Amino acid sequence: QVDELKEVESIVPSYACQRRTTLENHNTVFTDALSLLAENAELSDEDGRGVAFRRAAAVLKALHSPVTDLLQLRGLPCLGGHSLRVIKDVLENGASSEVECTKQSERFKALKVLTGIFGVGAKTAERWIREGIHSLPQLQDSAHTLNRAQQAGLEHYDDLNQPVTKAEGDAIGEIVEKAVMSVLPGAQITLIGGFRRGKLTGHDVDFLITHPEEGREVGLMPKVVSWLESKGFLLYQKTTRNSYLESKDGPARPSSNMDRFERCFSIFKLPEDAKEGTKQTETLTEETPEDTGRLTTPSLVRDEGSESTKRANLKPWRAVRVDLVVSPISQFAFALLGWTGSKLFERELRRWAGHEKAMSLSSHALYDNTQSKYLRASSEEEIFAHLGLEYIPPSERNA
Ligand code: 8DG
Ligand code: MN
Ligand code: MN
Numbered sequence: 001q002v003d004e005l006k007e008v009e010s011i012v013p014s015y016a017c018q019r020r021t022t023l024e025n026h027n028t029v030f031t032d033a034l035s036l037l038a039e040n041a042e043l044s045d046e047d048g049r050g051v052a053f054r055r056a057a058a059v060l061k062a063l064h065s066p067v068t069d070l071l072q073l074r075g076l077p078c079l080g081g082h083s084l085r086v087i088k089d090v091l092e093n094g095a096s097s098e099v100e101c102t103k104q105s106e107r108f109k110a111l112k113v114l115t116g117i118f119g120v121g122a123k124t125a126e127r128w129i130r131e132g133i134h135s136l137p138q139l140q141d142s143a144h145t146l147n148r149a150q151q152a153g154l155e156h157y158d159d160l161n162q163p164v165t166k167a168e169g170d171a172i173g174e175i176v177e178k179a180v181m182s183v184l185p186g187a188q189i190t191l192i193g194g195f196r197r198g199k200l201t202g203h204d205v206d207f208l209i210t211h212p213e214e215g216r217e218v219g220l221m222p223k224v225v226s227w228l229e230s231k232g233f234l235l236y237q238k239t240t241r242n243s244y245l246e247s248k249d250g251p252a253r254p255s256s257n258m259d260r261f262e263r264c265f266s267i268f269k270l271p272e273d274a275k276e277g278t279k280q281t282e283t284l285t286e287e288t289p290e291d292t293g294r295l296t297t298p299s300l301v302r303d304e305g306s307e308s309t310k311r312a313n314l315k316p317w318r319a320v321r322v323d324l325v326v327s328p329i330s331q332f333a334f335a336l337l338g339w340t341g342s343k344l345f346e347r348e349l350r351r352w353a354g355h356e357k358a359m360s361l362s363s364h365a366l367y368d369n370t371q372s373k374y375l376r377a378s379s380e381e382e383i384f385a386h387l388g389l390e391y392i393p394p395s396e397r398n399a
Contacts, residue, residue, distance in 0.1 A: 012062055014077035015356075016055070016348040016399035017389060019062045023198055023398050027060040027067055030087050033099045034060070037086065040102050043111040043122045049082075054344050056083035058399040067091070110134035116161050118267070118321065119149030152236035152267055156319035160267070163201035164320050171274040172205045172322055175233055176224075180209055183223040187211045192339040193323070198395040204321035208339055210332045221262040221326050228268075235319055236267040261335065261363070264324040271317045331364050333377045338363025345397040353387055361387070 013019055025031060038053035055078040060067065070088055073079055079087075089096040102108050113135060114125035133139050136157065146154065153160065173191060180187050190196075193206030209224070211217045221239050228234050240263055327335035338346060338361075353361040359375075360367040366375045366386055377383045384391045 012059055012076055015352045016058045016062075016345050017352050017387075017392065019058075019399065020392055020396035021058065021062045021345075021399040022396055025061050026065050027063060030060050030067060030090055031057040033086055033090055033096045034083060036099050036102060040108055040111075043108070043115060043125070045122060045126070051344075051347070052078075052080055053083060056080065058344050060087075061399060106134060114139070117150055117157060118153030118160055119147060120153065149236065149238065149265075156235065156267060159319035160321055162318075164203065164205055166195060166200055167275055168270060168318075168320060169195050169202065169205040171270060172268055172320060173207070175228070175268070175270075175274070176207050176209075176322075176324070179224045179227045179231075179233075180220075183227055184211060184216065184220055186213075187217065187220065190336065192325070192336065193341055196340050196394045197342065197398050199398075204323055206323045206339060207325070208332075208335055209324065209326045210329050210335075212329055214329050217326050217328055221264055221324065224324065225264060225266075228266075233268055233270075234266055235269045237264055238266075239264045262326040264322075266322045266324065268320045268322045269317050270320045273316070327363075330376075333379050333383055334361075334365055335363050337380045337383055340394050340397060342397060342399050345392075345399045348399065349387070352389065357387055359387065 034053045034057035038050045038057065041047070041050035041053060059076055059078045067073065067087070068091070070084070070091065073084070073087070086096045086098060089098070107129065110129050110133075111122065111125050114120055114128055114133070115122060117136075117139075128139065128142075128144070131142070133142055133144075136154070140154075169191070173189070177189055180189055188210050190208045190210075191206070192208045193204070194202040195205065209217065209220065211220075225234070225237055225239055229237070325335060325339060337349070350361050353359040353366070358369045360369065361383075366377065366383060367373070368375055368386075375386045377386060381391050
C-alpha cells in the first residue's frame with residue numbers, strides 16, 4: 001500500500017512546481033468545474049478556498065489520461081473532500097450541481113460582468129453589487145465616479161473581453177520592439193506570461209525588458225511610454241516606479257509578493273493592419289453578435305466610429321491589454337521566472353521555497369534563510385537548481 005502511494009506520488013508530486021503541466025488537458029470537464037468554483041471563491045474574498053480548488057484542478061491537469069472513476073484518484077495529492085464531491089458529481093451526473101448553481105447565481109454573474117471591467121477588482125464589484133448595481137448600464141446610470149483605469153476599461157469593454165490571439169501578441173511585440181529600440185538600442189525584449197508558456201490566446205500580452213549592461217535600463221519605461229504615446233499606440237497607461245532599488249540598505253529581504261519593478265499596465269490601440277499576414281481572415285470573419293450570451297453587452301460607450309461602422313466590424317483598430325516590466329540584468333532570471341506564470345505555478349514555487357527549503361523567492365531574488373545570503377542566478381535553470389527542483393520549461397508550467 002505504501003509502495004503504491006509512493007508510486008502515485010512520484011507521478012503526481014504535491015507541489016505544482018514539481019510537475020510538468022502542458023496545455024494538453026485530458027480532464028477539462030473536471031478542471032473547468034473546479035476552476036469556476038476557484039474563481040467564485042476568489043471573487044468572494046475566500047482566497048484559501050480558491051487556492052484549494054486551483055490546486056485540485058492543477059493535479060487533474062497533470063494527469064496523462066481522462067479520469068473515468070473516482071478510484072483512479074486514490075493517492076493523488078491536493079484533492080480535498082469538497083473537490084472530490086465536485087468530481088464525483090461530474091462523473092455521475094455529467095455536471096456539478098454546485099457549479100451550475102454558481103453559474104446561474106445573480107451574484108456570480110454580476111461579479112463577472114463588473115470585474116470584467118479593467119480596473120475593477122472583487123472588492124469594488126462587491127460594493128457596487130451591495131448597492132444594487134449588477135450590470136454595465138446600471139453602473140453607467142449610477143452616480144459613481146470611475147477612476148481613469150475604470151473609465152478606459154468601460155470604454156473598451158468589448159475589446160478587452162475578447163481573447164488576445166498569438167498573432168495580435170506578435171503584432172504588439174513588433175511595436176514594443178520598435179519603441180524600445182528607438183529609445184535604448186541594445187535593450188532586450190522577452191515575451192512573458194501565458195504566450196511564453198505556449199498559450200494560443202490570453203487576456204493580455206506581457207513583456208519583460210532589460211539591457212545587458214546593468215544600470216542602462218534605469219529610466220527606460222517613461223521613455224518607452226512617451227514614444228508609444230507620441231505614435232498614438234496607447235489608449236491608457238499607468239506606470240509605476242521601481243521601489244526595490246530605493247531602499248537605502250540595498251536589496252531588502254524579499255518579504256512580499258508585491259512587485260517593485262518599473263512596470264506599466266497599458267491598453268494598446270492595435271491597428272488592424274498591423275496584424276496583416278498573421279491574423280487577417282480571422283478578424284474579417286469574426287462577426288459574432290451572439291457570442292456566448294455571457295458578456296454580450298452592446299457597446300455602451302460612444303467612441304470614434306458610428307454604431308453602424310462598429311456593427312460592421314470596420315473599426316480600424318482594437319484595444320489590447322499590455323503589461324510591460326523593466327528589470328536590471330542582475331535580476332533578469334528571477335523576473336523571467338516570476339512573470340512567466342502560471343499564477344498557480346508561481347505560488348507553488350514560492351511555497352516550495354519557503355516550506356521545503358527555508359528560502360524566500362521573489363521576482364527579484366532568492367534568499368536562503370539558513371545561510372542568510374542571496375543566491376545569485378543568471379538563468380531560470382540555476383534558480384530551479386538552487387531550489388532543488390528539476391527544471392521545468394515554460395511550456396510545462398501550465399498548472
Ligand atoms: P493570460 O494573460 O494569458 O490570461 O495569463 P497569464 O499571462 O498567465 O497571466 P497574467 O495575469 O498576464 O500574469 C502573468 C504573470 O505575471 C503571472 O505569472 C502572474 C505575474 N504577475 C502579475 N502581477 C504580478 C506582480 O505584481 N508581481 C509579480 N511578481 N508577478 C505578477 O500578473
Ligand atoms: Mn498575460
Ligand atoms: Mn499580465
